[in-house]
Amino acid sequence: MAFTATLSTSRTNRSLIGEWWRSVDHITLGFLVCLIGAGLILGMAASPAASARLGIENPFYFLFRQGLFVFVGLIGAFILSLMTPSNARRIGVLALIGSAGLMVLLPYIGYEVKGSVRWFRIGPFGLQPSEFAKPAFIVFAAWMFSVRKRDASVPAVAIVFAAYLGLIALLISQPDFGQSFLLTLCFAAVFFFAGLSLGWVLFMMSISIFGAIAAYMSLPHVRARVEKFMSPDSSDTYQTDKALEAISNGGFFGRGPGEGAVKYSLPDGHTDFIFAVTVEEFGFMISLLLIFLLAGFVIRCFRNALKLNDYFSQLAVAGLATMIGMQVVINLFVNLNMAPSKGMTLPFISYGGSSMLALCFTAGLILSFTRKRPGAYGYGQ
Amino acid sequence: MSVTPPDHFPQARTMTVADDEFASVSEGRIRIRIGAFIFMFVLLLVVLRLAEVSLFGDKRGANLLPKEITTTRADIKDRNGEVLATTLSTYSLYAEPRKVWNVEETVQKLISVRPELDINVLRERLSAKRSFVWIERGLTPKERQSVFALGLPGLAFRQEPKRVYPRGNLASHIAGFTDVDLNGSAGVERAFNDRLAEKNAPSLALSVDMRVQYAVADELQKGLERFEALSNAGVVLNLKTGEIVSMVSLPNFDPNDPGATLPETRFNHASMSTYDLGSVFKPLTMAMALEEGVSSLTEPHPVQKPFKVRDKFIREDHPSKVPLAMPDILAQSSNRGTAILALRVGAEKQKQYLKALGLFDRVPFELAESAKPQVQNRWIDLTTVTVSYGHGISVTPLGLAAAIGATLNDGLYVTPTLIKRDAANAATPRRVFSSSTSRHTRDMMRYVVTHGTGKKSRVKGYGVMGKTGTAEKPAMGGYDEKRLVTSYVAAFPYEDPTYVVMITYDEPKAVEGTYGYATAGWNAAPTAGAVIERIAPMLGVQRRIDPIAMSPFSEEALP
Numbered sequence: 001m002a003f004t005a006t007l008s009t010s011r012t013n014r015s016l017i018g019e020w021w022r023s024v025d026h027i028t029l030g031f032l033v034c035l036i037g038a039g040l041i042l043g044m045a046a047s048p049a050a051s052a053r054l055g056i057e058n059p060f061y062f063l064f065r066q067g068l069f070v071f072v073g074l075i076g077a078f079i080l081s082l083m084t085p086s087n088a089r090r091i092g093v094l095a096l097i098g099s100a101g102l103m104v105l106l107p108y109i110g111y112e113v114k115g116s117v118r119w120f121r122i123g124p125f126g127l128q129p130s131e132f133a134k135p136a137f138i139v140f141a142a143w144m145f146s147v148r149k150r151d152a153s154v155p156a157v158a159i160v161f162a163a164y165l166g167l168i169a170l171l172i173s174q175p176d177f178g179q180s181f182l183l184t185l186c187f188a189a190v191f192f193f194a195g196l197s198l199g200w201v202l203f204m205m206s207i208s209i210f211g212a213i214a215a216y217m218s219l220p221h222v223r224a225r226v227e228k229f230m231s232p233d234s235s236d237t238y239q240t241d242k243a244l245e246a247i248s249n250g251g252f253f254g255r256g257p258g259e260g261a262v263k264y265s266l267p268d269g270h271t272d273f274i275f276a277v278t279v280e281e282f283g284f285m286i287s288l289l290l291i292f293l294l295a296g297f298v299i300r301c302f303r304n305a306l307k308l309n310d311y312f313s314q315l316a317v318a319g320l321a322t323m324i325g326m327q328v329v330i331n332l333f334v335n336l337n338m339a340p341s342k343g344m345t346l347p348f349i350s351y352g353g354s355s356m357l358a359l360c361f362t363a364g365l366i367l368s369f370t371r372k373r374p375g376a377y378g379y380g381q
Numbered sequence: 382m383s384v385t386p387p388d389h390f391p392q393a394r395t396m397t398v399a400d401d402e403f404a405s406v407s408e409g410r411i412r413i414r415i416g417a418f419i420f421m422f423v424l425l426l427v428v429l430r431l432a433e434v435s436l437f438g439d440k441r442g443a444n445l446l447p448k449e450i451t452t453t454r455a456d457i458k459d460r461n462g463e464v465l466a467t468t469l470s471t472y473s474l475y476a477e478p479r480k481v482w483n484v485e486e487t488v489q490k491l492i493s494v495r496p497e498l499d500i501n502v503l504r505e506r507l508s509a510k511r512s513f514v515w516i517e518r519g520l521t522p523k524e525r526q527s528v529f530a531l532g533l534p535g536l537a538f539r540q541e542p543k544r545v546y547p548r549g550n551l552a553s554h555i556a557g558f559t560d561v562d563l564n565g566s567a568g569v570e571r572a573f574n575d576r577l578a579e580k581n582a583p584s585l586a587l588s589v590d591m592r593v594q595y596a597v598a599d600e601l602q603k604g605l606e607r608f609e610a611l612s613n614a615g616v617v618l619n620l621k622t623g624e625i626v627s628m629v630s631l632p633n634f635d636p637n638d639p640g641a642t643l644p645e646t647r648f649n650h651a652s653m654s655t656y657d658l659g660s661v662f663k664p665l666t667m668a669m670a671l672e673e674g675v676s677s678l679t680e681p682h683p684v685q686k687p688f689k690v691r692d693k694f695i696r697e698d699h700p701s702k703v704p705l706a707m708p709d710i711l712a713q714s715s716n717r718g719t720a721i722l723a724l725r726v727g728a729e730k731q732k733q734y735l736k737a738l739g740l741f742d743r744v745p746f747e748l749a750e751s752a753k754p755q756v757q758n759r760w761i762d763l764t765t766v767t768v769s770y771g772h773g774i775s776v777t778p779l780g781l782a783a784a785i786g787a788t789l790n791d792g793l794y795v796t797p798t799l800i801k802r803d804a805a806n807a808a809t810p811r812r813v814f815s816s817s818t819s820r821h822t823r824d825m826m827r828y829v830v831t832h833g834t835g836k837k838s839r840v841k842g843y844g845v846m847g848k849t850g851t852a853e854k855p856a857m858g859g860y861d862e863k864r865l866v867t868s869y870v871a872a873f874p875y876e877d878p879t880y881v882v883m884i885t886y887d888e889p890k891a892v893e894g895t896y897g898y899a900t901a902g903w904n905a906a907p908t909a910g911a912v913i914e915r916i917a918p919m920l921g922v923q924r925r926i927d928p929i930a931m932s933p934f935s936e937e938a939l940p
Contacts, residue, residue, distance in 0.1 A: 149405050189416060195408040238480050247431070248438030265534050284435045288428065295424050302417040311405050318413045325420045332427045336434060 035348035046270035073360030080364025088368035092139030102129035131358035142315035178342035243276035254283025456584035481535035554649035588624035608889035620786030623795035655775035661850030662771030675725035712833025723769030738784035782883035838910035842924035844875025849901035869905035
């Protein structure tokens with residue numbers, strides 16, 4: 001360990017950067033950089049089509065913007081990963097308070113897109129605070145559960161539930177059923193990892209199912225989407241049809257970079273359906289590599305969570321990895337028409353400022369929690 | 382959190398925390414493993430599904446280049462290899478209105494490249510709350526490209542094979558047509574559907590000669606217009622082989638767009654309409670009389686006297702003042718003379734001969750469009766009389782042409798065919814009359830043209846033989862004198878009869894130049910002559926420049 005580390009930095013190099021490089025998990029970092037690089041490359045395929053569809057003159061408009069988000073996001077992630085776990089945790093909790101506050105203010109400062117008020121404007125960019133609320137809430141929940149272990153007198157579960165219900169209320173009011181669903185699943189996962197009794201887990205699951213049914217019954221757009229998925233012949237499944245067409249066109253080797261045809265008629269080809277565009281152009285093999293990168297990142301995080309001694313870090317890393325993993329799975333399910341379509345980006349790949357920044361924020365937290373510290377790993381082994 | 386216990390906590394307390402934390406962390410490890418396994422399992426499902434869709438899915442639109450036509454259908458050609466029907470790949474433009482982004486923009490752009498589309502219909506279709514509407518079918522690759530280049534969402538193409546008939550109307554009743562799925566619906570397309578639809582089937586060579594077909598159709602069209610007839614039909618039959626060289630029925634239709642035509646134009650009068658054809662039956666009765674030996678060629682028959690069968694007088698269109706022998710009975714088309722001969726032949730023999738000549742059954746050629754003759758069930762002596770001159774029996778022009786062909790073909794009946802004869806499709810002649818009967822009938826039919834009612838069918842140098850037939854159409858309680866079906870059955874050349882030409886007009890009118898007549902001699906006969914004039918050179922029949930023996934019944938000779 002000392003031997004390899006000296007290749008870049010000496011163990012005696014106590015500078016901030018040197019310390020960071022030595023302690024950060026290189027494999028996680030490697031996966032992150034590869035994923036973001038892959039996202040930019042795939043953006044080259046998807047961006048010109050999206051620009052052409054929307055009548056934007058610069059074909060790489062979306063690519064340049066994404067590049068900017070990546071730049072900002074990576075710097076943010078780096079700064080976060082420099083912090084100690086406890087400071088990172090504090091940042092996470094602050095982010096939860098901040099994003100929740102912004103979500104409360106959304107009806108006044110936000111603007112409406114496709115019937116939902118999810119964004120507010122910073123200069124030429126739209127920011128979606130709910131994207132940041134998800135990882136922040138996971139960190140908060142992990143913290144509360146670890147506090148509960150330490151000190152049973154703190155009503156941790158009640159506090160977490162209150163925060164969860166508050167967030168759900170804010171999301172539903174936007175309305176954003178997809179994020180509520182994801183948040184609930186992540187919460188259930190953290191709950192499960194936190195070793196809470198099976199009764200609690202079942203309770204969470206029944207809440208999710210009840211919530212899903214309630215949403216189906218009361219929210220027309222949710223009902224429409226589910227019905228679309230259940231009976232594809234009767235209604236408009238344009239994006240999913242086009243995505244399937246793109247994927248089936250791809251075959252083993254794809255049609256070649258830039259040769260995709262379906263992306264020009266796939267409105268969300270640069271965001272939610274970037275995977276379909278990828279398969280069409282690069283084929284089954286490269287898509288498999290992309291899935292491998294995404295899975296690798298998540299699995300590496302799980303592995304680190306397994307080895308961490310610190311209960312909070314373990315829960316937080318596993319929870320955050322679950323969030324990214326679920327997003328991957330849901331996005332791929334939608335692309336492959338295995339689930340009804342919902343606005344879910346492919347982590348690190350899809351175009352989207354808030355999504356990219358929030359994921360970099362998540363990655364920064366993970367990197368910070370998994371940094372090698374004396375005694376951090378290998379407890380009891 | 383730290384392994385090193387804080388100094389201000391008692392040692393025992395620290396150990397408890399460590400144990401608690403250890404237990405929690407261990408429990409968490411198991412559960413995280415479960416989570417990771419679930420994640421990997423779900424991802425495996427994703428990969429399997431990805432493989433299913435990308436590797437084994439149907440490649441919709443995977444290839445922008447025109448694909449091979451999936452449905453093939455063999456060409457139909459005439460006897461010389463000219464294409465009557467072929468299969469081309471066309472593009473059919475459709476829209477999915479729900480996916481059209483901007484209806485007005487789409488309409489305007491489409492109209493700019495496809496100006497023949499109706500703008501209002503187009504707007505209505507694109508605004509429809511439907512998931513599929515046809516816009517235009519059967520586009521050429523160039524037309525498709527022009528629409529494709531617009532890049533409009535919601536528009537797409539389906540590649541469709543289309544049956545194309547390069548000669549359009551010309552052989553519409555022969556070729557027939559297919560439905561949109563390329564299943565034969567009429568004509569050869571229907572009759573040979575299985576043969577044509579076979580994979581890699583060779584093209585089908587018909588017996589038809591399109592040059593002859595054109596000449597016949599052209600002359601019939603002229604006649605149809607000149608005589609203001611409802612319809613007319615023409616058949617040219619090679620009487621030796623039975624090959625139908627031409628079969629025309631007017632009005633006809635364009636098989637490229639069969640749906641756009643009137644149903645009556647799709648009717649093939651040559652083989653589907655049965656008519657009381659009239660005196661064109663008389664050569665058959667003459668042949669029967671000769672074959673049965675009931676009269677010599679020179680025996681005079683009392684045609685000048687009124688003739689009554691079962692209290693009905695047999696009417697004469699061209700009354701003679703003197704008794705006539707057989708050649709003149711035929712040449713002057715004497716009903717009484719024919720009736721006398723028929724009664725001598727007798728009902729049973731007459732029926733046998735008609736049956737042998739194929740006039741009691743549908744013509745057994747390939748097309749389904751072949752009508753069964755209408756024959757009276759009760760065959761009394763009056764039936765024998767009327768049938769002898771072509772009344773009281775309705776047959777198709779094709780059926781009669783085949784029967785006359787047999788009479789002139791050395792007495793051998795050959796089943797007509799639309800397929801070019803070769804070893805596999807050889808004719809199987811059937812003897813009906815003796816050679817001498819055939820020869821004498823030939824002479825008499827020649828005499829009709831030189832001295833009788835068929836003079837207007839004469840064509841110099843080809844030795845045309847023929848017989849007119851004018852029938853009144855059946856009407857309530859009898860016949861309608863005003864509504865005629867006129868026919869002319871001709872054959873040529875005299876020395877070696879090879880081709881039968883049958884022309885039939887339905888309700889021709891007396892027009893300028895016909896002196897008030899609308900009978901066969903004034904319309905069907907000249908049309909037959911005009912047809913022979915044009916087709917004989919195509920069929921390789923040499924025009925004689927020396928005078929042709931008119932017939933044994935006259936000392937004169939005509940050039």
